[in-house]
Structures are given as C-alpha cells and as structure tokens.
Amino acid sequence: MSSTTNPTPVGAVRQASLREINLALLLGRIAAAPRPPSRADLAADTGLTRATVSAVVDDLIGGGLVTEVEPTPRAGAGRPARGLLLAGHGPAGLGLEINVDYLAACVLDLAGAVRHRTVHRVDLRLTSPAETLARTAELAARARADADDQGLTLAGVALAVPGLVGAGGVVRLAPNLGWREVDVPALLPPLTETIPGLPPLVVDNEANLAALGELHTGHATATDFLYISGEVGIGAGIVLDGALYRGGRGWSGEIGHLPVHPEGRPCRCGGRGCLEQYAGQEAIIAAAGLAGENLPADAARLARLATDGDPATCAALAGAGTALGVAVAGVVNLLDLDTVVLGGGYAPLAPWLSPPVAAEVSRRVLTAAWAPVTIRPAVLGADAAAVGAAGSVVRRIIAQPNAWLAR
Amino acid sequence: MSSTTNPTPVGAVRQASLREINLALLLGRIAAAPRPPSRADLAADTGLTRATVSAVVDDLIGGGLVTEVEPTPRAGAGRPARGLLLAGHGPAGLGLEINVDYLAACVLDLAGAVRHRTVHRVDLRLTSPAETLARTAELAARARADADDQGLTLAGVALAVPGLVGAGGVVRLAPNLGWREVDVPALLPPLTETIPGLPPLVVDNEANLAALGELHTGHATATDFLYISGEVGIGAGIVLDGALYRGGRGWSGEIGHLPVHPEGRPCRCGGRGCLEQYAGQEAIIAAAGLAGENLPADAARLARLATDGDPATCAALAGAGTALGVAVAGVVNLLDLDTVVLGGGYAPLAPWLSPPVAAEVSRRVLTAAWAPVTIRPAVLGADAAAVGAAGSVVRRIIAQPNAWLAR
Secondary structure (H helix, E strand, C coil), X not given: CCCCCCCCCCHHHHHCCHHHHHHHHHHHHHHHCCCCCCHHHHHHHHCCCHHHHHHHHHHHHHXXXXXXXXXXXXXXXXXXXXXXXXXXXXXXXXXXXXXCCEEEEEEEECCCCEEEEEEEECCCCCCCHHHHHHHHHHHHHHHHHHHHHCCCEEEEEEEEECCEECHHHEEEEECCCCEEEEEHHHHXXXXXXXXXXXXXXXXXXXXXXXXXHHHHCCCCCCCCEEEEEECCCEEEEEEECCEEECCCCCCCCCHHHCECCCCCCECCCCCECECHHHHCHHHHHHHCCCCCCCCCCCHHHHHHHHHCCCHHHHHHHHHHHHHHHXXXXXXXXXXXXXXXXXXXXXXXXXXXXXXXXXXXXXXXXXXXXXXXCEEEECCCCCCHHHHHHHHHHHHHHHHCHHHHHCC | CCCCCCCCCCHHHHHCCHHHHHXXXXXXXXXXXXXXXXXXXXXXXXXXXXXXXXXXXXXXXXXXXXXXXXXXCCCCCCCCCCXXXXXXXXXXXXXXXXXXXXXXXXXXXXXXXXXXXXXXXXXXXXXXXXXXXXXXXXXXXXXXXXXXXXXXXXXXXXXXXXCEECHHHEEEEECCXXXXXXXXXXXXXXXXXXXXXXXXXXXXXXXXXHHHHHHHCCCCCCCCEEEEEECCCEEEEEEECCEEECCCCCCCCCHHXXXXXXXXXXXXXXXXXXXXXXXXXXXXXXXXXXXXXXXXXXXXXXXXXXXXXXXXXXXXXXXXXXXXXXXXXXXXXXXXXXXXXXXXXXXXXXXXXXXXXXXXXXXXXXXXXXXXXXXXECCCCCCHHHHHHHHHHHHHHHHCHHHHHCC
C-alpha cells in the first residue's frame, strides 16, 4: 500500500518490554498457524531459543490463552510433540449490535468459536436511545450469564451501531435510528469488569465491524474488498491490504449517501438521490408494493417472494440492484477493488441483486475487461456486525496478551 | 490505517545488511530534518554511535548524496558543528508526462529543486503512440543535456500517462489518447544509463504521480487527500496516511468514470453519465460555446474568459463544478477525506469550480457539519505529474541509497 518506506528504526524495539513482544509474537503465530505448532516449531519459526519459547508458552497456558493438544499417535521412532492452540476456556469477547429493526448479541471465544448468539427482531425507530440501550443491556446480561455458565470470562464488549461514532463512543448521528449525539457509554451500564489496558466498551460503526467479521471468519480469502451492509440504511466497510480503512476521522464507508440520481428523491440526510433512497430496505419494500402492509417485510420475506417469482418483488430487486451497481461501479473505478461482498440484509437477496450489480460494473468500470470483479454474498448472516464486534475484542487480546495476563 | 498490528519480528533486521539500513536511515533523517542536522544531532536522534554516524555520512558525502554546509558563526563558546543536507550536484530524477494536449519534462535534484522544466502544448489525439513517444524522447534528450551541463547525473526516469498502466509499463488503455496496449518501454529508447537496483523507466498514471508531487512539495501539510487532475480526462490520486493508494491492481483513481447521471451522456469508455462528460475540459469548452472555434481553448483561456465575466463560460464552470461536487461528495462519504485538491487544468479554474464543489459537499456529505472539507487548488501547476514523476525517482534513491552508491 505504501510506495516506499524507510526501515523500522532498530531503537524502537528497545523501548518495549521483550516479554510483551515475545508473548504477542508467539500468541500471534499460534493463532495464525494452519495446524497446532509445537514448541520446537515456534522456536524454528521465530529464531527464539527453545528455553524462551517454553517459558513464554507456559505463561500463555497459565493465563488461559493457549492450550495443549496431544498429537495423533504415529508409527516410527520418537514421541511426537504436543501441539499448541488458542484456548476455548479463557477470555471471550462480547459483540452487540443495535440496528434499525433488530438487536443482536454474540460471544466468541479466543479460538473464534461462537459460544452464544442471538438476534431479536424489534423496530427501534420509535424507541428512545435510553430504552434501546436498556434492552441492549438485557441482551448483554443474558449473553454474559451464558458465557459464565460455560466457564468463559468476558474480556471486553464492542457495540455496533448504524451511524457515525465520534470520540469516546458518542454516536454523532444515526439517521435511521433518529439518534443524534447519543453518549452510549454514559447510558449503558458497565457490562464487564475492567481489564487494565483493554477498553471495557468500544462503540463502532456496524458496517466496519461486519467487514472485520467477514475478514476474520477464515472463509474469506480476499484482503481487499468492499463490504456492503444493506439494511434500512446502507453502510460499507472498506478493507484494504487486510486492514479496515476507517478514514481520516473514522467516518468512512457512507456508501448509502453516494448520489446515484443527483436531483432524485430527497433523503433523510438532507441530500438528494442518495443510494439509500433506491436500494435501502424501505425503498425495496415500497417498490415491491409491500409498504402498506402490517406484516413485517424484511429481507427474508423479500427473498421468499422473489423465490416464488412475485413480479413486483423481482422488479423491485432488479431496480435496487441497478442503483447499487451504479454506486459500486463508482467505488470500483475509484478504489480498484476486486471483491464486493453483499452483507446484512443484502446477503439473502444476493441471487437477485448480484446480476444487476455485475451488469453495471461491467458496463461502467474502466478496467472491467481485464480485472474481473467478484460480487458475492457475505459468509456471515444478519448478525455479522455482532460477530465482528466480538471478534474485535478477541483479536485485541491476541495482539496484547500482556494486558489480559497482568489483570 | 491498520487496526491492530503485531510488533515487527526482531529477526527480520538480521537479514538485511546493517550498512544498507544505516545509509537509508541517516539519509532519510537528513532529508526529513527541518534544519541541516550535524553528525552529533544524527547520533542523538538515532542512537547510533558518533563513529558509525561519521562513517556512514562520509559514504553519503563521497557518493554525492549529501553535502556539508558551514554553520552561521555565533557568539559564545565552542565551534558550531557543520550541518548536513541533501546534495544538489549528484543524482537527479527525470520526470516526463504525456497528456492529451501537452508534453512535459522536469528534472529534480536530490534536494527537490527543479533544475529543468518544460511544457509543450501539442494535441496528441491524432498522433500515433510511436510518434508521441518519439517526441517525448526528444524532450527527454534536451532535459538530459541540460542536466549534464549542470553536472547532474540522471538516475532514472518516470513517465506519467493519462491511462491505466499494466505490468512492465504497458499502457493498457488511455481512452482520451486513443491508446490501447501500448508497450511504452519497447517504443521508447533508453533515456538514462541503468543503475543496478533502480528501475531505468517507470510508467505510471499521471494523477497518481501528480498526487505524489503534491504530497512531497513540502507546501502541502495534509497526509490524507484526494487529488483530482482535470484535463480532457479526469483522474484522481488518492493519498491515505501519507502514501499513495494504488488499488489492488494499480488502477485506482478513475474518478472521471464515476457515474454522475447514470442514464446521461454516453462516454468514450462505453458507460453513460460519467463525470468526464460533464466536467472534463471538452465538456466545459462545449458548454461555454467555444467548441466550434479554431483557437485552442484550454484552462488558461477559460480562466481569462471567466475573469472577464463571460456568462457562458461562468455558467459552464458552475455546471462542471456541480457535477464535480456530486462525485466528490460521493468520494468523501466513502473515504472520509478532509482535503480535496483541484489539480491539472482545474488549478487555474479553482476560483469558479470550488464554490459549487463545496456546495455539493456541504449538501450531500453526511459528516459535513462536523468534519469540514477543504477544497483547494494544487500547489503545482499543469506539470505536476512531471514534477511528481521526477520526485518519485529522487525519493527512490533516498529510500535505497545503496543502489546508487554501489553503481
């Protein structure tokens, strides 16, 4: 990503404690290894001595971050070495998501396994921020009780919201929830004990966290992609070079407000012709003729109607896909990404949205002839942001195991 | 830019030669220092011994990369130390630009001073690639002769083209030049001697190189910005975190093909409603009623007409600015950048383009109320890409001085 870089000044290493560096280095290698490595593997891999590796690994095992597995017996000479892998019984991350029409919670252990997962469908547009956060706290309490029952310790909480998050976790604006300047940390009771060096609560944009979830599921191989979260609002997480691109002030990814018809429909944001007005869930429902009904019309219902060949729903999805394709073509022309992931409510609608998106990309992207763009549904479902949020807690522990061990 | 990173493995340093690292480290510090540092300053700054610093600095001076300056005499005890700065007499970079209606050449010395600069106005739309490259070689020969006369040694050449550059410097597509699959290195004769470790010719996109020029002029303070090069075509260079973002395949920045009116005017690229069709130089000239004339109508002429208050020109620029603002609003919503630089032919037109661009940004960017966006003209003029190209050669020498010293 960078063009030319100077070598890392060697002096910088002297500043940090060698033990902290070695803890993070070995835990990172254990986390990234395709098969459980032995202590000897780690020594060969890092150039550290066997004695150092063993001492550090003992600390990681003692702190509940790593566990040993017996090798499968094999014929031949010598006793095979025991393998090391991330523990499933120590710290865990709690991920929460507040969206316009659901709340979600998820607990991931250090090894990335989902240990608790729930999605509550509830329309939060007419609920006050305090009431919404109180319900979120109830969901969190149940997730925590379940984690406790399984012998896990919640090491932190990350909360996904469909809006712009400012310093200190204050939600500056979440247009589709009707939130403005909501001080989430002040309104949400403490959900976990505090671990020095680890933030007790991180509030982040839902598309950002969902993109991180997609990046770290292990199923996704792309390191550069645009993740689009299609709910009532439309957000995007931009992953460049295997890292989330947050923008200068943390407010990147507002793809829902890309103008696709500059003098078109007015938008809640004050602009006109924003993508959300053509491809957001409400726009699709209105175009499908389902707006007046009392039944909840969500992505799953749209998918059922489209599967049944309902002409209005199919036409609505084709129109939404074309508008989405116009925006995606602009993004690909700008950023030269080879993968676009349809996430959130778009994932179950991908069979109907992908073809018109691909058509617009092929028609409008200058490099489309040589540089094919893959449009695919997200691996994770509607609670991708909650999974990504829990994963962000877990990855922080893997990056800074010392904070957990020194608690 | 990245969310969490593991510490650099200490072992990596062992692999590279310590001398190479120290050469690059000290040359980088000298290049970045606001005032010429002394050897003692460098030792204090890097933690290297005085003896090591002196040996490395002697190598840099001997190789013509660094020069010493006498300090200004001062009162008080002790003889003040001599300062070190980048040499203006050693290696230099040659930057060339081929655009639709001009050719440019620029020589920069290591200290970043312009030592030769020329822009030839010539319409290259009806000229074959071979003929255009032959003219470019003539410009390069004159630049080289001038550099020789000044005692400089050209260490490399970078060529800017308004199109998509593939592997090996092949221009895949430059729609406004009518180029397709033009093998530039095969058609252009060698322009400098070859220095092992340094590429003799780099071909790159003109907006990318112009953005690099803007980044490294020393006048620009922003480390995150969108540089828009407005010529017959419109390209962009995206600078994130002080580095050019090139995209997965090096083809980022095609802002000219962002759809601003999805079903609008057909574009040369095969799409419809691309920004270029509303804000490219030809579109502005046509809207200003100047298309039928035999006089060349370039940005300077448009600026004169607008200064004189010509109503058709003012209206044309307002319309182009609005279209540009729609595209810029989309980019800012997506990338959360705080600075947009109007470059190339847009720089002299900035007084008329900036207000409508700012109006669209303020109307359409979700975060505009808290996160103001600065729209400003480029510091460099029409030959920004040639300056940036020459600068890219020079910065490669500063990053890898060993290649130059070992030649």
